[in-house]
Amino acid sequence: MIIIADGGSTKTNWCLVTEEGKKVYFNTEGYNPYFSSTEYIIQSLNESLPTDLEKNLITEVNYYGAGCSTPEMRKIVEEAMKVVFTGAKVNIGHDLLAAARALLGNTEGFAAILGTGTNTCIYDGKEVVHNIDSGAYILGDEGSGCYIGKKLLTDYLRGYMPEPVRALFWETYKLTPDDINEQVYTQPRANRFCASFSKFVYDNNVHIEYSRNLVRTSFEDFFRNLVTHYPDYQKYTFNCIGSVGYNFRNVLEEVVTENGMVVGNIIRSPIDNLVKYHLELAPSSL
Numbered sequence: 001m002i003i004i005a006d007g008g009s010t011k012t013n014w015c016l017v018t019e020e021g022k023k024v025y026f027n028t029e030g031y032n033p034y035f036s037s038t039e040y041i042i043q044s045l046n047e048s049l050p051t052d053l054e055k056n057l058i059t060e061v062n063y064y065g066a067g068c069s070t071p072e073m074r075k076i077v078e079e080a081m082k083v084v085f086t087g088a089k090v091n092i093g094h095d096l097l098a099a100a101r102a103l104l105g106n107t108e109g110f111a112a113i114l115g116t117g118t119n120t121c122i123y124d125g126k127e128v129v130h131n132i133d134s135g136a137y138i139l140g141d142e143g144s145g146c147y148i149g150k151k152l153l154t155d156y157l158r159g160y161m162p163e164p165v166r167a168l169f170w171e172t173y174k175l176t177p178d179d180i181n182e183q184v185y186t187q188p189r190a191n192r193f194c195a196s197f198s199k200f201v202y203d204n205n206v207h208i209e210y211s212r213n214l215v216r217t218s219f220e221d222f223f224r225n226l227v228t229h230y231p232d233y234q235k236y237t238f239n240c241i242g243s244v245g246y247n248f249r250n251v252l253e254e255v256v257t258e259n260g261m262v263v264g265n266i267i268r269s270p271i272d273n274l275v276k277y278h279l280e281l282a283p284s285s286l
Contacts, residue, residue: 007065032067033076041080064098102270115242143222145195237264
């Protein structure tokens with residue numbers, strides 16, 4: 001039996017493929033090694049994995065995760081997986097590679113992630129060959145849920161929100177400026193906290209123009225600071241994975257077209273296509 005997993009900073013989607021080819025899906029929290037230690041990942045997995053999962057019978061784990069971009073970061077996750085899945089061969093890859101393989105298979109092209117965080121790349125059909133650093137949630141991550149959430153929180157703190165939006169925000173969260181600053185600057189996982197407010201932007205129907213402009217300017221920043229810096233970027237179709245890109249795809253498609261790219265695949269999660277990739281294009285031993 002093998003496991004294929006796609007881990008973002010907030011959530012990990014898992015698929016167990018049995019010897020008979022049956023697929024079993026389940027979720028845990030996300031494990032970004034920049035924020036989660038080996039010990040934390042082990043504890044969380046032991047508490048979160050399905051109780052009927054026979055971990056000792058897993059022969060291979062293919063885990064793609066946010067933050068797994070360097071050997072040092074991959075080692076943090078790999079050591080945890082080896083403790084939990086004691087008999088398995090463990091392969092750790094970056095979530096950007098998962099996105100590219102899920103979106104493009106064995107075909108070269110452009111792939112992006114727009115979820116809690118942001119990432120982009122050029123993919124040659126096998127590996128990521130060009131990646132502009134997103135800067136993560138403090139320095140960059142334009143277009144992400146965290147970026148949109150930060151813009152919303154900044155407007156709230158500075159009094160820039162239209163009054164109906166401000167009233168709804170207070171009614172929904174009851175957060176004071178001090179509460180927000182404490183969460184962002186003194187509590188762990190500030191990126192998740194900020195990203196959680198992208199749902200408010202998506203759900204807000206009291207001032208649609210405000211929400212739409214917030215999202216549009218975020219995507220415009222994403223293109224201006226990241227996408228347009230890839231050489232000949234307009235020769236590729238725009239392919240994207242992630243809840244933010246998917247939920248706000250109507251606005252995203254407008255910005256894509258305005259920047260001279262053709263819209264390709266925009267999907268919420270890579271897990272189904274990633275499982276297909278491993279079973280059909282890069283088959284493993286079940």
